[in-house]
Amino acid sequence: xxxxxxxxxxxxxxxxxxxxxxxxxxxxxxxxxxxxxxxxxxxxxxxxxxxxxxxxxxxxxxxxxxxxxxxxxxxxxxxxxxxxxxxxxxxxxxxxxxxxxxxxxxxxxxxxxxxxxxxxxxxxxxxxxxxxxxxxxxxxxxxxxxxxxxxxxxxxxxxxxxxxxxxxxxxxxxxxxxxxxxxxxxxxxxxxxxxxxxx
Numbered sequence: 001x002x003x004x005x006x007x008x009x010x011x012x013x014x015x016x017x018x019x020x021x022x023x024x025x026x027x028x029x030x031x032x033x034x035x036x037x038x039x040x041x042x043x044x045x046x047x048x049x050x051x052x053x054x055x056x057x058x059x060x061x062x063x064x065x066x067x068x069x070x071x072x073x074x075x076x077x078x079x080x081x082x083x084x085x086x087x088x089x090x091x092x093x094x095x096x097x098x099x100x101x102x103x104x105x106x107x108x109x110x111x112x113x114x115x116x117x118x119x120x121x122x123x124x125x126x127x128x129x130x131x132x133x134x135x136x137x138x139x140x141x142x143x144x145x146x147x148x149x150x151x152x153x154x155x156x157x158x159x160x161x162x163x164x165x166x167x168x169x170x171x172x173x174x175x176x177x178x179x180x181x182x183x184x185x186x187x188x189x190x191x192x193x194x195x196x197x198x199x
Contacts, residue, residue, distance in 0.1 A: 003148040003149065003150070004150050005087075007148060007149050008047075008066075008071050009068050009071070012071045012074055013074070015071065016047075016048045016074045019048045019050060020049070020078070021050070022050065022180045023180065024050070024054075024180070026177070027104065027133075027177070028051070028054060030133075030173065030193065031100065031102060031131065031133045031193065032055075035060070035131060038059050038060060038061065039098075040060070040061045040062075040063070040097065041060050041061065041062045041063070041098060041101070041102055042063050042065070042098045042100070042101045042122075042125065043065070044065060044101055044103040044107070044122060045088070045104075045105075045109075046064035046071075046072075047066060047105075048071070048075055048078065049074070049075025049076070049079050051102060052075070052083075055102070062079075064079060064083045065086050065091075066085065067087045068085075072084070072085045088118045088121075088122075089118060091122065091125075093122065093124055093125025096125070096126065096130075097126075098126055098127060099130050100126075100131045100132070101123075101125070101126055101131075102133050103133060103134045104133070104134075104135050105135050105136075107119070107134050107136070107152075108152055109149065109150055111142070111150070112152055115152065115162055116162060116165045116166060119162070119169070120165075120166055123168050123196060128197065130195070130196045131172075131193060131194070131195055131196075132169060132193070133192070133193050134191075135189050135190065135192070136154045137151055137187065137190070138155065138176060138189060138190045139154070139155065140153060140155050140158050159174070159190065163194070169196060169197070170194060170195050170197050171192060171193070171194050172193050172194060173191075174190065174192050175191050177189045177191055
């Protein structure tokens with residue numbers, strides 16, 4: 001996945017400018033419906049820091065991480081606090097540390113061979129009853145785009161198969177949305193909300 005990370009380190013200004021002002025309020029509302037006010041949120045692959053900024057302004061305690069050092073630096077300026085630089089596979093979370101995990105358009109860069117291990121690892125840091133949001137491009141393919149970035153796509157059925165191997169998470173909502181960026185009218189996203197259940 002090194003080429004994917006190289007893209008975000010090389011084009012961080014362009015990516016930041018394209019994404020920082022996109023309105024994601026409908027996604028936020030669905031996620032926060034399952035959160036206690038003021039809870040701890042892990043923003044997994046925060047990118048521009050847009051979502052962390054929103055949650056922080058709403059009174060939540062946000063920990064933001066990203067694999068791109070340059071994007072993390074930009075996001076840190078927006079948030080007024082440090083964004084941790086870390087790859088998903090290197091995450092070392094305390095047990096039951098967060099009330100919610102927010103992974104918008106980030107885990108789609110994790111290979112099919114690694115996705116179960118990564119989700120299990122992240123779930124370790126989620127409190128019992130906590131909510132885990134993930135989004136992926138809709139489809140059943142893996143591909144490399146024109147910018148040499150890897151993508152791993154899912155449908156409802158194929159992602160349910162993934163979650164069968166993550167015993168601590170239960171799907172509470174799955175829904176599709178259209179892309180919010182300009183000139184990507186045909187792109188559809190699969191959104192997944194899961195709840196942690198240790199029983």
